[in-house]
Amino acid sequence: MTNLWHRLEPLLPQVSKPARYIGGEHGMQTPVHGPGIVSWLLTYPDTYEIGLPNQGLQILYEILNERPDAAAERAYAPWVDLEAQMRAEGLPLFSVDTHRPAALFDVIAFNLSAELTYTNVLNCIDLAGVPVHSRLRHEADPLIGAGGHCTYNPEPLADFVDFVVLGDGEEAVGDITEVLRDWKTSGRAGGRSGVLRALARVPGVYVPSMYEPVYDRGRLAAMEPRHPDVPAVVEKRTVADLAEWPYPKRQLVPLTEVVHDRLNVEVFRGCTRGCRFCQAGMITRPVRERPAEQVRTMVSEGLRRTGYDEVALTSLSTADFSGIEQVVASTVDDSGCGQVSVSLPSLRVDAFTVGIAAQIQRARRTGLTFAPEAGSWRMRQVINKLITEDDLYAAVESAYSQGWRRMKLYFLTGLPTETDEDTLGIAELARNCVALGRGHVRSPSVTVSVGGFVPKPFTPFQWFGQNTTVELRRKIGLLRDGVRRARGVQLKWHDAAASLAEGLASRGDRRLGGVIEHVWRHGGTFQEWSEHFDLQRWQAAADACGIDIDSWVHRHRTFDEVLPWDHLSAGLHKDFLWQDWRDALDEVGLEDCRWTPCYDCGACTGYGVEHVVASAVPPAGGSQGTGVDLSRGAEIPVRLLERPLVGAAR
Amino acid sequence: MTGTRIRVRFAKHGKVRFTSHRDVARIWERSLRRAAVPVVYSAGFSPRPKIAFGLALPTGYSSDAEYLDAEVDPAWAAGIDNERLVGALTASLPTGMTTLAAAEIASGEPSLQHAVTSCTWRIDAAGADATEASEAVSRAMDAGELLVQRERKGRLTIDDIRPAVHAVEVQANITDGVRLIAELATQPRAVRPAELLASLRPPPGGRAAGERFVPVPPSLLRACRLHQWITTDAGERREPLAVSELGERREPPAVSEASVVGAGVGP
Ligand code: SF4
16 A cells, blocks of 8 residues: 555544645655655654755755656654554554655655754654664665764664765765665665665765774774775765755745745855854855855745745855845845845844845844854854954844844853853843843843753864753853843743753764663653653663763763764864864864865865855955954955965964 | 735635645735735735635635635736636645635625625534434424533633524435535634534433434544525625536535435525
């Protein structure tokens, strides 16, 4: 039976938000399956509302379906009410496109965007009717794959996934499809282990079962390839030119409400501002801009095709896009009568950026969001978020003077070397912003949102021992006291307990698989959802597996310690990261290498790629990271790929 | 800008019936933009397209009689052919949603929410027994009151829906169950098909007291709105937008063993 709809249909009136299981989105494909065609089930291990907008998944959906030898459908984790019904009725995980059983696909590929979804990955594999442990799978079982940012440390899932893709997936999925197609047409020569061995030779593909962990006195000592043809280090994939990949071309328009429900156009990939806490920035280097002309076409075509009235220009720092002003201006003009709104999800903190925001939010100026990330200049030098107080106040003042009334400021706490003075600096900044606002609007407000810092692999902070929940809660307490009597300041914070579980999964090695399985088996799904998260489940699981949370999460690592992801590469030299970590502790900032000399971090030099930046001129206004006053768009000669000046000493 | 008002009648069937009323509103906004229909926007800080939807259809039910009113650019409206518009709108709607009719309406025409007074429903209750159903319906129509429990703003209330139940016809020729054709009032508060079924009681002594005559879990209840009706001051009944050829398109009415209770069931 290849279509489960008639079995699903009677369950839907009994579950919440049934529309998330029906598919039928504008842009949906109904691919043909058959011999010689490799079928992929692209799965987001959280709810439809969160998973549908995922651009990575949508890009691969289109690229695969354009291939004559591939077919791709999508699946999302069913919410707990439907899951209970499915288990009671014996209904397996299904695709939303043609309601095909998950186990009929050749590959079930997960997008891993957040560590706390790992237990859902296990749940989805189980709901598919596939053995959760990769070693127990048979030849006819689908291959379980994974991609996305979390795969830079896939070890916690190593026992459950068959292969992992590092970096950009656009080209890798094609290579993998070819390996699987040949394997299928050869009558599955060599069996499951044969195809896994072949996959391990594809650049960017990591097959965990091909590596043997070696432990020494309770610590990981090495990850050894089991065969000579398996690479000792797996390098990430990098798409050199975004212009060749104008995807999604037909973005899916859902029938029901989802997050980020708008047209999304990626204007560039990568970021070189070098914020030391930011894994996304580090692992996606170098910067590759989409040509402005292509951005314009994708926006106008996309709006016409989808019927959306909002477009987001996405990247890690959209104000840095060369010629952002012109692109925004033309989008606003093309869209006609101001009925289309443009959003820039990642605003830089400076007055120039506010100017762009003013251009796009002509009518409705409700709130603006900035991310200074830390409360003192000292702390911001440590994390290399080089925003001066003047930058922030200028941005905030400019926003209030142009009619905005509400600011949202994002901060991290629990950062390396953070003192109580640094923490309390957050409260002071917020109070000062409100005071500035009083000069312009009535009852200005500032919402401070504070997250507990979780160190991530392939960042300079990967050696840092995360703050304990007790310490994080103490800092939140300090801040609550700090803003208690401050009118107009609201404080929001993330649950420190969730940060602990996230930290455990972020830097754990293969032995963490037991913990994840234990949490899942004891009902711990949807751990991203506070109503389903319970730290005690994680603690009980760690106890059961003999894992000392303290040593895994809160301990500082040393340079010579083998890290669980040392056999993988995001392109960054380990000694570059270590030097950057030392610089952080010395409170030394590092400028943006787009407009200043290269530090030879490895992201370009190692792969023979370079930044694709349309303009040799840094964006006006952003003093962040460039170390000079760029308020009028000063020209700095660009020198790319030059041998390191600063980096030579490293 | 004040636009020309157009009224659209559409159907909702199949998978897409699991979308909510709010979802349908969003689907229409986007479909109208995809079809390049120049809908007029409201003024103010957050301009919205001027589209008004009629009575909400409960999530999961299908319909041959959903309506919306949209204000469009008068210059555009002057040059548009209704039949072409119906085709263009259907082409931009998701599978399962079909435009059945579209026409300009007078600017003074009351809104759908106010004008519509009742709906005709087709209700399929799988597993129900025809004889029992007919008796239960007779008893209900003869009763002075029909009490149902409802939730309003988080509080439980007991309402009498008898005055709102205009007519119920029982048809027994569907496989494994009973089909009801019911006309239920929408004013002051719309009666839902599920509420009608909940109000039907078993014969005295026939089943345990309080038990419903058909053990229908919500998943086995399927309902389709066939018509919405506007009753004029003169007592005449008409549809907000008639679809002349709709009668042929729909499945033929079942007749055998049908027991008609009450009067005034729609065509
Ligand atoms: S290799 Fe050089 S230019 Fe490229 S991202 Fe690293 S530091 Fe920047």
